[in-house]
Amino acid sequence: MVRHTLLPVLLLLALASPALADDPVIAIKNHQFVPAELEIAAGAKVKLIVRNDDPTTSEFESTELHREKVVQSGGQISVFIGPLDPGRYEFFDDFHPETRGHLVVK
Amino acid sequence: MLATAIIVFREVLEAALVVGIVLAASRGVKRRLVWVSGGVAAGVLGAMLVAGFAGEIAAAVDGIGQELFNAAVLFAAVAMLGWHNVWMSRHGREMAAEATRIGKDVLSGAQPLYALGLVVGLAALREGSEIVLFLYGVAVAGGYSAAVMLVGGALGLAAGVAAGAAIYLGLLSIPLNRLFAVTSWLVLLLAAGMASQGAAFLVQADLVPPLGNTVWDTSRLLTEGSIPGQVLHALMGYTARPAGIQLVFYMMTLVGIGALMRFLPHRRRVVRV
Numbered sequence: 512m513v514r515h516t517l518l519p520v521l522l523l524l525a526l527a528s529p530a531l532a533d534d535p536v537i538a539i540k541n542h543q544f545v546p547a548e549l550e551i552a553a554g555a556k557v558k559l560i561v562r563n564d565d566p567t568t569s570e571f572e573s574t575e576l577h578r579e580k581v582v583q584s585g586g587q588i589s590v591f592i593g594p595l596d597p598g599r600y601e602f603f604d605d606f607h608p609e610t611r612g613h614l615v616v617k
Numbered sequence: 618m619l620a621t622a623i624i625v626f627r628e629v630l631e632a633a634l635v636v637g638i639v640l641a642a643s644r645g646v647k648r649r650l651v652w653v654s655g656g657v658a659a660g661v662l663g664a665m666l667v668a669g670f671a672g673e674i675a676a677a678v679d680g681i682g683q684e685l686f687n688a689a690v691l692f693a694a695v696a697m698l699g700w701h702n703v704w705m706s707r708h709g710r711e712m713a714a715e716a717t718r719i720g721k722d723v724l725s726g727a728q729p730l731y732a733l734g735l736v737v738g739l740a741a742l743r744e745g746s747e748i749v750l751f752l753y754g755v756a757v758a759g760g761y762s763a764a765v766m767l768v769g770g771a772l773g774l775a776a777g778v779a780a781g782a783a784i785y786l787g788l789l790s791i792p793l794n795r796l797f798a799v800t801s802w803l804v805l806l807l808a809a810g811m812a813s814q815g816a817a818f819l820v821q822a823d824l825v826p827p828l829g830n831t832v833w834d835t836s837r838l839l840t841e842g843s844i845p846g847q848v849l850h851a852l853m854g855y856t857a858r859p860a861g862i863q864l865v866f867y868m869m870t871l872v873g874i875g876a877l878m879r880f881l882p883h884r885r886r887v888v889r890v
């Protein structure tokens with residue numbers, strides 16, 4: 512349902528600037544988040560795509576954002592994030608806890 | 618190896634604590650071991666199946682299949698825990714009285730063991746599928762040798778089972794005529810914690826509003842990543858930064874099951890009529 516309300520907005524954004532219309536993507540490669548820091552606008556709801564380029568399984572998790580989702584090797588998942596207050600939110604790979612990244616909300 | 622052990626331990630811990638409480642809650646009931654071990658075995662088999670179809674599940678229903686699956690498993694467990702407690706509130710007193718009278722550990726009362734069997738099965742299913750996916754990924758990547766990984770996984774499993782055994786043995790020290798009152802509270806908190814976790818998955822799937830992302834923040838006192846934080850999370854749904862909707866689901870479960878336990882007619886009264 513929310514996707515339906517989001518769609519016209521995304522279409523408008525697509526007309527204005529094609530790059531903005533795409534959902535933000537974070538890749539997991541060599542146990543690093545790429546990019547390790549992703550910026551999104553405060554108050555916006557985004558559909559974040561997490562793609563796993565490693566041969567191992569990962570679990571995209573953030574205790575601050577209440578998100579946890581398994582990402583299989585070679586697979587990708589989508590997570591809805593926001594609307595959020597400005598700040599820095601940490602996320603990590605629960606199966607490889609040294610793999611960490613941040614969501615910067617401005 | 619240690620990294621593998623720690624990750625497996627954390628996943629096993631939650632399911633093992635559930636099994637420990639369920640075993641204590643069904644203490645003295647005939648054939649409970651058949652139901653509990655059967656539940657765990659079915660859950661582990663199911664976990665392998667779920668892991669095998671993880672890609673399909675994740676992609677299902679517009680990409681929210683994984684959230685729906687987790688939420689469904691959690692809410693089914695909440696319903697079974699609730700049913701167990703309601704049943705116990707109607708018959709528990711007789712069971713306690715019987716235990717005192719016959720002074721034995723085996724009770725003739727037929728607890729609805731399928732409810733508890735399902736609870737442990739669902740716990741093994743949810744946590745087990747993550748362990749299978751994790752270990753499968755490690756094995757395929759070949760970063761560790763298979764033997765080292767196996768040892769790490771076994772160590773983690775053993776540590777998790779030890780935690781479950783510890784809570785079970787601790788509960789065993791409670792006399793049987795008071796045990797069921799204690800396990801009813803534990804089961805109630807377990808159910809509320811699972812409902813709150815289920816709510817978090819529904820928010821993640823964008824099906825319900827979070828009603829405030831962070832109602833309070835106790836992460837400075839106790840993080841969910843620490844061992845005590847994880848134990849509390851498993852036992853009573855501790856979350857350092859709860860979303861509003863999680864609190865709503867938590868309270869609704871406590872009040873809902875509590876009200877059914879309190880206000881459904883007790884069996885003895887029905888018999889008298």
